[in-house]
Amino acid sequence: MSKWLTVCGAAAVSAFVFMGGAAVETASGVGAALPAAMQEASSSTLDGVFTSAQARRGRRVYNQNCASCHGQELTGGEMAPSVAGAGFIVYWTEVPVGVLFDRIKMTMPEDGPGRLSDEEYTDVVAYMLDRSDYPSGETELPADKAEMDKIMIVAGE
Template identity: 45%
Template sequence: MSRAGLACLVVAGCVGAASAQTLPRSVWNGVYTVDQAKKGEALAVAQCVSCHGDGLRGGEAAPPLTGDLFNSTWEGVLLSDLADRIRTTMPIDRPGTLSRPQTADVLAYMLSLSKIPAGTLSLPADAGALAQIAYRSYPPQP
């Protein structure tokens, strides 16, 4: 682990967040495909919406996975952390049953709900590759 990584682990509040300057890619650079988001939608409809609501807008017992509250919670967080959170805790009745590729598909669907444009390459399932992308709710400045 790099010295910077070690420092990040010991400073509360640093873990999981990343500055835009250190990132080679943004979620706004076409990091998933339409097909992948559709696969993710199928998974979400089957496994997520019963608690998180239609369109993952949130329900009484589960937070929204898109929109204002989601954005303020996950802004700047690495997609690897977000994917880990999904993969290890969801779906709530069968946590750990989503594979890494399936988790990436669900993540792609969530990005599509946030109107983040698709591209030509699928969102990777590999944690190391996802760690190169941070969630940003707003498009980059032209």
């Protein structure tokens, strides 16, 4: 626990309640996270972890499945919060990308959770990172939670 606290920092800790090592969903709604996975993180969202082509694919998926609630500009709507930019990232800083992926897959779109493929969810995450001003790179974000758990969301520049 104390080691995890050191790794993850205060912003992420506020989003989690720990019971016997398992993360339990709290009001802020972050899905289950494995501390072990966080300690294995080997890269960050500043390292170019998605491609621009992937983000463009993600934009199509987003516009069809998410924009009605979260807005064309990802800035949120009447009921739904923003899903890009500093106001969003502050809640996800020091959380692995795989946890964000899982949270979206389990709960979104709110009117039909889980109805997209893993590839589509992954492309949407790439789009959200792109719209949060993280750099694109040469390699696509892999549609594999364990791989995404190795990539830490860090505060932008």
